Amino acid sequence: MQTNLAKHFQQDPAAEAIEGILRKCVHCGFCNATCPTYQLRGDELDGPRGRIYQMKQYFEGREATAELQLHLDRCLTCRSCETTCPSGVHYSHLLEIAREKLEVELPRSVWQRIQLWTIVRLFNSGWLFKILVICGQAFAPMLPKKISSSIPAKQVPPEQSTVQHSRRVLMLSGCVQPTITPNTNAMATGLLDKLGITAIEIKDRHCCGAVGLHTSQTEQGKQQVRRLIDLWWPYVESGIEAIVVTASGCGVTVQDYGELLKSESAFAARARKISELACDISELIGRELDHSLPEIESPKRVAFHTPCTLQHGLGLKGRVEPILEKAGYQLCRVDEAHLCCGSAGTYSILQPELSGQLQNNKQKALMVDVPDVIATANIGCQLHIGNGSTVPVVHWIELVYAALAGNNSNQEKVSQ
Ligand code: SF4
Ligand code: SF4
Numbered sequence: 001m002q003t004n005l006a007k008h009f010q011q012d013p014a015a016e017a018i019e020g021i022l023r024k025c026v027h028c029g030f031c032n033a034t035c036p037t038y039q040l041r042g043d044e045l046d047g048p049r050g051r052i053y054q055m056k057q058y059f060e061g062r063e064a065t066a067e068l069q070l071h072l073d074r075c076l077t078c079r080s081c082e083t084t085c086p087s088g089v090h091y092s093h094l095l096e097i098a099r100e101k102l103e104v105e106l107p108r109s110v111w112q113r114i115q116l117w118t119i120v121r122l123f124n125s126g127w128l129f130k131i132l133v134i135c136g137q138a139f140a141p142m143l144p145k146k147i148s149s150s151i152p153a154k155q156v157p158p159e160q161s162t163v164q165h166s167r168r169v170l171m172l173s174g175c176v177q178p179t180i181t182p183n184t185n186a187m188a189t190g191l192l193d194k195l196g197i198t199a200i201e202i203k204d205r206h207c208c209g210a211v212g213l214h215t216s217q218t219e220q221g222k223q224q225v226r227r228l229i230d231l232w233w234p235y236v237e238s239g240i241e242a243i244v245v246t247a248s249g250c251g252v253t254v255q256d257y258g259e260l261l262k263s264e265s266a267f268a269a270r271a272r273k274i275s276e277l278a279c280d281i282s283e284l285i286g287r288e289l290d291h292s293l294p295e296i297e298s299p300k301r302v303a304f305h306t307p308c309t310l311q312h313g314l315g316l317k318g319r320v321e322p323i324l325e326k327a328g329y330q331l332c333r334v335d336e337a338h339l340c341c342g343s344a345g346t347y348s349i350l351q352p353e354l355s356g357q358l359q360n361n362k363q364k365a366l367m368v369d370v371p372d373v374i375a376t377a378n379i380g381c382q383l384h385i386g387n388g389s390t391v392p393v394v395h396w397i398e399l400v401y402a403a404l405a406g407n408n409s410n411q412e413k414v415s416q
Helices: 015-024 030-034 036-041 048-059 066-073 080-084 091-105 110-125 127-142 182-194 210-214 218-237 248-255 268-277 281-292 308-313 320-326 352-366 379-386 396-405 408-415
Strands: 167-171 197-201 243-245 278-280 301-304 373-376 393-395
Touching: 015 048, 015 091, 030 048, 030 080, 036 352, 048 066, 048 091, 066 091, 080 091, 080 308, 110 127, 110 210, 167 182, 167 218, 182 197, 182 281, 182 393, 182 396, 210 218, 210 248, 218 268, 243 248, 243 281, 248 268, 248 278, 248 308, 268 278, 278 281, 281 320, 281 396, 301 320, 301 396, 320 396, 352 379, 373 379, 373 396, 379 393, 393 396
Parallel strands: 167 197, 167 243, 243 278, 301 373, 373 393
Antiparallel strands: none
16 A cells, blocks of 8 residues: 655654555455454454554544544454465554554543553562452352352462473463463473473563553563563573473563564663574474374363464464374364454453453354363463353363373383
């Protein structure tokens, strides 16, 4: 699309990126076919092509309006449109720039600001979040079913091995995962240990920055990123071979550190290095298990939900399923696997209606083959799909760990 940026945007540091992205879009509309919000609302303004057009008008000088902000807020940033687009339009980057500008031009209402501030602080508070979860789990039996079903059951993670291997990786602990689903990192660490790799986890809760960055509190998000880089850097210098992330939503953010801090001389080189080292746990386990996993039989039938961040963000569609099959699980059919479950970071809190419809659709799509269990690769999706699900929803790493743990002789073979 031809574009003529308004004068005030021509001087903007993001001008080149805005123009480049807008010029690539040929307005074909293929992306609408795979956009969850377009499918639900049937409104061009709530699809990627329409959003791109509205952003184009804004960058060309049209006044910022609450209506524009609403259509952009309804976007899940699932990036399904990017996977579909034949012209390689980097839609999510354009959206990020537009949202940041609109945030300054159109200040949110007091209520919205309180909501956003509370979400970011609560997820990052550590102790306060932990107390709330512990109280919720303790009082769940006394609460109405609608509320109690949204409180995840307490997990008791397995004990960790104390063996130190020469191969070492860092593992992101995350902000809410250590409190709600501690099994994920504990079992990932246990599996890596069996494969002769020590996973080092800085136990303090550390958000990767995604919560701030996705709620337009960019500076707050960047602060967390800088803090994490400072904490990780001594380990990077000591020669760890990778930075492993078990939540694909966080993985996308960590892989973007280099781009995010590229203009900050104190952090740019370190951020780039950390992005290079970052990998999803499926990449590492997949590689290692190619050589090590013996045939295991498990009676369970699994429906795997591929998070948008894994398939569209990290481009790792189809990586987990072969690992589950190798671990003996039978994979079930999943309808419309490219569509978002509606969790999308804080979307389920900020856009409950659309998020609820997507959740409902996803639960049905995952149950078409009546699986025994649903597995996924991101805590947000795990909790969102698990809320009201009739079968357990787990991180896939728990299934692989359970398959190996249930077969002692195989465990020994793997550790050899
Ligand atoms: S973003 Fe891509 S698929 Fe969508 S209208 Fe533009 S060129 Fe077509
Ligand atoms: S990111 Fe997802 S919700 Fe947003 S426009 Fe693209 S496909 Fe639609």
